[in-house]
Amino acid sequence: MRHSIAALALLVGSASVAQPQTCNMANAFTQPDQGGRSQVAVWKSSGTPALLFADTMNINTDGTRRSYSVDDFWGEKRALNNLCNAMSDGCAGLSSDQLMQRRIATQKAKAENWPAAGTAATKLSSSIIPFRDGKPCPEVDGFLVSATALHKRRIADACDIASYADALTVPAIVLPKRANRATPTRFEAAGAGIGDLAVLMNSEGKLAYAVVGDTGPATSLGEVSLALAADLTGRALPPASHQEVRGRGAFRGRGWQVGRTVTLVLPGTRDAADPYMTRERIDRDAAVAFARWGGAARLKACDAAYRNR
Numbered sequence: 001m002r003h004s005i006a007a008l009a010l011l012v013g014s015a016s017v018a019q020p021q022t023c024n025m026a027n028a029f030t031q032p033d034q035g036g037r038s039q040v041a042v043w044k045s046s047g048t049p050a051l052l053f054a055d056t057m058n059i060n061t062d063g064t065r066r067s068y069s070v071d072d073f074w075g076e077k078r079a080l081n082n083l084c085n086a087m088s089d090g091c092a093g094l095s096s097d098q099l100m101q102r103r104i105a106t107q108k109a110k111a112e113n114w115p116a117a118g119t120a121a122t123k124l125s126s127s128i129i130p131f132r133d134g135k136p137c138p139e140v141d142g143f144l145v146s147a148t149a150l151h152k153r154r155i156a157d158a159c160d161i162a163s164y165a166d167a168l169t170v171p172a173i174v175l176p177k178r179a180n181r182a183t184p185t186r187f188e189a190a191g192a193g194i195g196d197l198a199v200l201m202n203s204e205g206k207l208a209y210a211v212v213g214d215t216g217p218a219t220s221l222g223e224v225s226l227a228l229a230a231d232l233t234g235r236a237l238p239p240a241s242h243q244e245v246r247g248r249g250a251f252r253g254r255g256w257q258v259g260r261t262v263t264l265v266l267p268g269t270r271d272a273a274d275p276y277m278t279r280e281r282i283d284r285d286a287a288v289a290f291a292r293w294g295g296a297a298r299l300k301a302c303d304a305a306y307r308n309r
Helices: 002-016 096-111 116-122 226-233 242-246 279-293 295-307
Strands: 025-033 038-045 051-060 172-176 197-201 207-216 223-225 258-266
Touching: 025 051, 038 295, 051 207, 051 226, 051 295, 096 116, 172 226, 172 258, 197 279, 197 295, 207 223, 207 226, 207 279, 223 226, 226 258, 258 279, 258 295, 279 295
Parallel strands: 051 223, 172 207
Antiparallel strands: 025 038, 038 051, 051 258, 172 223, 197 207, 197 258
C-alpha cells in the first residue's frame, strides 16, 4: 500500500512540473532586406496573432528635434542623421562630386527660402520632411522637422514636431512601407500596422517593449528608434551626431546598430483613438499583450526554433 501511495505521489508531482513551452509558429512569408540583397523569414503564430522575425537592427532618428540639418548636411556635428536619408532617392548611386552638388543645391534652396524648382532639385521627401505651402516646415532650433507615421491624432498641424514619435524618447520599431500605394505589405496583410505593440529580445535574452512607430524602405527590415536601441544595449542617450550613430570617424567601432534581435509584433493591439506615444503606456500594455501571447518562455522557444529552421 505504501508503495502505491508513493507511486501516486510521484505521478502527481511529475504532472505539476511545468512542461517546456512550445513555439507554435510557422513561416508566413519572407521580407526583402538590405535593399533586396537578402531575405528575412517572418513567422506567424497560431492562436493569439503575432509575427516574429530576427535581424540586426539599424537606427531610426525621425521625430527628434535633431534628426536632419541643412547646414550639418552629413550629420558630422550635431545632426543625428545624414540628410540624404530624408530624400526620395536616398542619394543612391551618386558620385562624390554629385553628393557635393546635392548638398550645395539643398543649402542654396534653403538660403533662397525654398523656391519650387530649387526645392524639387533637393528631392526632399515630404513623407519624412513635412511640407507646408510647398516648402519644408519651418526649422526648429536649426533642424528640419522630421515626421513619423505614428503621430498624435489631436494635432492637425503637420509642422508641429510634438505630433510625432520622438526617436529619443519613444521605443519604436520600423516596418516596411508599401512598394506601391495600392498593394498592402505582407505585414499589413497579416494584420500588423502603425501603432501596434511589439516585444524585442536581444542576443542576451534582454526584453524591451515597443510600438510600431514608422515605415521604412519597402525592401528593408530591421530598424529601431534610438530610445529602443538604448533599451536593448544599455547605452546612454543621446548620441553626439550621425557619426556616432553610424560608428564613423572618432566613433569608429562604437556605432548604435543593435546585433541580432528577435522582434515579435502583436497585430491588433494599436489604439487608433489615442496612439501609444509614451513609454509608460507602451510598457504597461505591451506586457499584458505579451503575457497573453505566451511571454518570455514562448519567445525563447521561438528563438531556438527560428535559429534551427
